[in-house]
Amino acid sequence: MAIKYRKYLKKRSFISMMLFSFIPIIATVVQSFIYGFSITNLGLGIGLFVMFAAYMYEWSHNGDEYTNMINDSRFDAVIMFIIILLSMSVSIIACVNEIQQVTKENSEIQSRTIAQMVSAKIENEFIKPITVSQTISSDIDIRTYIEGKTREEAESVKDDITNRLVSIGNEFDYKMIFVVSDKTRAYYTYNGISKYLDVENDSHDIWYKDYLDSGKRYTVNVDTDEDNNCSLSVFINYGIIDTNGDILGACGVGADMNDLVDILARFEEEYNIKVYLVNHDGLIQVDTDVSSIETGYLDNSYFGNISDDDFYYQLSENGCYMTKYLEEFDWYIVIRDNNPVKLDVNKIILPIVLIFIASVLIMATSFVIISMREKKAKDAYNRRYEASIKDELTGLYNRRGFEVDCEIIKKNNNLIEYVLIMMDLNGLKEANDNIGHEAGDELIIGASKCMDKAFSGLGRTYRVGGDEFVALLRGTREEAQDAVKTFDYLTENFQGNLISEISVSKGVVVCSEHIELNFEEIKAMADKLMYADKDEYYRRTGKDRRRV
Numbered sequence: 001m002a003i004k005y006r007k008y009l010k011k012r013s014f015i016s017m018m019l020f021s022f023i024p025i026i027a028t029v030v031q032s033f034i035y036g037f038s039i040t041n042l043g044l045g046i047g048l049f050v051m052f053a054a055y056m057y058e059w060s061h062n063g064d065e066y067t068n069m070i071n072d073s074r075f076d077a078v079i080m081f082i083i084i085l086l087s088m089s090v091s092i093i094a095c096v097n098e099i100q101q102v103t104k105e106n107s108e109i110q111s112r113t114i115a116q117m118v119s120a121k122i123e124n125e126f127i128k129p130i131t132v133s134q135t136i137s138s139d140i141d142i143r144t145y146i147e148g149k150t151r152e153e154a155e156s157v158k159d160d161i162t163n164r165l166v167s168i169g170n171e172f173d174y175k176m177i178f179v180v181s182d183k184t185r186a187y188y189t190y191n192g193i194s195k196y197l198d199v200e201n202d203s204h205d206i207w208y209k210d211y212l213d214s215g216k217r218y219t220v221n222v223d224t225d226e227d228n229n230c231s232l233s234v235f236i237n238y239g240i241i242d243t244n245g246d247i248l249g250a251c252g253v254g255a256d257m258n259d260l261v262d263i264l265a266r267f268e269e270e271y272n273i274k275v276y277l278v279n280h281d282g283l284i285q286v287d288t289d290v291s292s293i294e295t296g297y298l299d300n301s302y303f304g305n306i307s308d309d310d311f312y313y314q315l316s317e318n319g320c321y322m323t324k325y326l327e328e329f330d331w332y333i334v335i336r337d338n339n340p341v342k343l344d345v346n347k348i349i350l351p352i353v354l355i356f357i358a359s360v361l362i363m364a365t366s367f368v369i370i371s372m373r374e375k376k377a378k379d380a381y382n383r384r385y386e387a388s389i390k391d392e393l394t395g396l397y398n399r400r401g402f403e404v405d406c407e408i409i410k411k412n413n414n415l416i417e418y419v420l421i422m423m424d425l426n427g428l429k430e431a432n433d434n435i436g437h438e439a440g441d442e443l444i445i446g447a448s449k450c451m452d453k454a455f456s457g458l459g460r461t462y463r464v465g466g467d468e469f470v471a472l473l474r475g476t477r478e479e480a481q482d483a484v485k486t487f488d489y490l491t492e493n494f495q496g497n498l499i500s501e502i503s504v505s506k507g508v509v510v511c512s513e514h515i516e517l518n519f520e521e522i523k524a525m526a527d528k529l530m531y532a533d534k535d536e537y538y539r540r541t542g543k544d545r546r547r548v
Contacts, residue, residue, distance in 0.1 A: 085360065108313055108320070111337045115311050115322040118267050118275055119333050125260060126220075126236070126328065132172045133218060133238035133252040136179065139164065146181040146249050147242060154184040154193065161188045169253075176225050176233055176254030179240070180208060182247050189227050211237045211250055218252070220329040222285050222294060225254050232257040232293065234286070257286070257293070264288050274336040277329075285331055298334055306332060391463040393441065394448035402462040402470055406519060409472075415519055416512040418459070418472055419480040422526040423451070425467035426503035426537050439498040446494050447502050454487035469504075477510045484508060505534035 006014050136142060141164055145157040161179055165188060169177040179188040185197040185208075199209040207221045218238040224230040233254035240248040264275045265288045277286035282300035284292050302323070306312050311322040319338045326333055389401030397405075409415055425447055432440040444467065451461040451469060458473035458480070473480050484506065491502040507530030509522055517525065 089356075111320055111322060111335075112311055112313065114267075114271050114273065114337070115324070115333075115335045118264075118273075118335060119311075119324060119326070121263060121267070122260070122277070122333065123326065123328065125255070125263065126234075128172070129174070129234075129236045129253045129255045130218065130238075130328070132168070132174060132177075133236040136165075136168060136177070136251040136253075137238045137240045139168075142179055142251070143240060143242065143248060146179065146183070146186075146240070149181060149184060151184045151186070151196075154181060154186040158186070158188060158192045162190065162192050166190055172253075174253045175228055175256075176235075177252075178254075179251045180249045182249040191227055194227055207235070207237065208250060211239070212247070214330075216330075220331065222257070223254075228254075232290065234260065257290070260286050261288050261290065272337075272339045274338070276334040277326075277331050278334060279331055300332075303332060311335075391448075394445055394463050396448050396452065396469070397460050397462040399462065399464040401460075402464055402472075405460065405472060410519060415522065416515055417474055418511050419475060419477070420509045420511060420522055420526045421455075421471040421473065421480070421484070422507040422523070422530040423469040423471065424505045424530055424534060425469075426505055426534065427543075428467040430543075431499060435498055442496045443499045443502060446496050446499060447491065447504055450487055450490035450494065450502065454483050454490060458483055477513070480508065480510065503537060505530050505537055507531070507533060 009017075142161060145161050145164075146154075149157065165177050165179065169175065169190065175190075177189070178194075180186070180197060181188075185199075186193050187195045187197055197205040197208055199205045204223065204226065207219075207223060210221070211219045218236060221235050221237065223233065223235055225233045233256055235254045236252040237250050238252045239250055242248050264286065268274060268288060275288070276284055276298060278284050278298050278300070280300065280303065282297045282303075283294065284296040284298065285294070287293055287296070289296075302312070302314070303325075306323050306325045308325045308327045311324045314321040314323075319336055322335045322337065324333050325331075389397055389404060391398040409418065425443060428440055428443055431443050444463075447469070448461070448463065451471065455461050455471045455473055458475045460472055462470045462472070464470050473483060475483075487504075491504060494500075494502045507526040507528065509526040509529065511517075511522055514522060514525070
């Protein structure tokens with residue numbers, strides 16, 4: 001359609017329509033990376049819809065330019081509308097089938113995807129506290145405050161360390177932030193020296209010994225925050241190292257357990273899963289059921305098969321289990337998926353169907369509105385066009401209408417199908433001079449009515465001058481002769497208010513009898529025959545030609 005009607009389109013519109021071909025290409029490329037036959041069809045449907053909208057816009061804003069091809073345009077628009085409906089219907093059917101098939105066959109992939117999202121979210125939650133702990137461990141002032149200090153000296157720098165911790169805590173929005181001196185075992189917090197660690201006798205202090213024994217740069221453990229209402233927290237314990245690589249102590253922050261629990265709860269509710277963070281022994285470290293933290297255990301017999309590359313997938317009667325080692329925390333994340341088939345096909349299909357129905361209604365409404373608008377524009381154009389090719393006095397076609405029809409005959413090369421009649425009124429000047437122009441008009445109008453009645457069944461009649469007329473009849477010699485006889489009968493029996501008779505000179509040429517002549521030569525022959533008839537009229541009536 002764009003190519004067919006390119007002369008009617010602006011360059012921008014034409015290019016936009018031609019670019020339509022890229023949409024299926026892009027969709028096909030995307031399809032190769034995803035899974036769906038439906039994606040290509042959906043792209044095709046969208047492309048057709050865009051083309052339909054662009055075409056309708058051009059159509060509605062260029063009504064006059066399209067009127068010469070209105071029937072083709074309407075047919076093309078209907079065909080395109082049908083194509084869009086079929087394409088979008090196929091897209092929806094294919095899309096639904098693909099969704100159902102993928103939902104059925106890829107439950108493991110879906111479960112793994114959800115597990116990866118949960119795992120990534122948890123790991124992201126620890127990026128900030130780990131970064132803040134690393135920042136504290138690298139702080140030169142804190143190193144200076146704890147390096148080589150005795151217990152007596154530890155008291156003297158507590159205000160400096162406290163102020164520094166408060167500053168860092170306020171900057172990063174942490175309530176629990178701490179520094180431990182390895183030499184003095186002083187435990188610095190917002191409140192100064194909160195305590196001196198006793199790793200041998202105090203169970204709350206065993207974490208520091210575990211950190212030293214781990215040999216790692218940092219460790220993660222769950223404990224109560226004794227400086228903040230004994231709330232449960234996840235602590236990041238980051239080593240403070242001097243320039244020789246020797247341990248000076250540890251520092252870090254405590255992340256509120258409630259924040260992690262809220263994150264897990266949202267995932268559990270949204271995806272119908274259960275999430276645990278456990279240590280190597282299977283002891284639960286993070287759980288939405290806070291009562292099980294540090295008290296409940298999960299089966300750890302298969303942990304030897306777990307890596308930090310991907311989730312270990314296990315099917316069970318009540319769902320599936322996915323487990324992965326989180327090296328950053330030295331913990332395992334265990335996710336029980338109660339319903340591996342996570343996609344609700346109905347929820348996916350319903351919007352597609354609604355969009356499809358809405359699109360069909362929009363297209364149908366647009367088609368009806370634009371068709372009505374186009375019809376109105378066409379009718380207005382036809383009225384203007386008819387007025388431009390009609391003679392105002394007689395209602396017959398005028399010279400312009402005759403020239404337009406002559407061009408059509410030449411273009412179609414079917415002149416032999418016509419009979420040409422050239423006609424000229426006799427006595428028009430006499431009527432105008434002796435009776436008045438009203439009589440002359442009555443003579444012209446009366447003759448035109450006789451012509452219209454006699455010739456309208458075979459063709460058109462034109463007033464090409466003041467008293468000059470032409471008839472283009474499509475028929476045989478016999479049909480033309482019958483029409484001429486009818487015309488003669490009508491003129492002979494004409495009775496007007498001011499005019500009592502009508503006389504018309506005629507020149508009749510049957511084109512099929514002169515196939516060697518072109519249109520201009522046919523007109524010249526008819527004109528010659530008409531003037532011969534007029535000479536015969538003046539000879540027969542004895543009237544002075546100059547006076548009538």
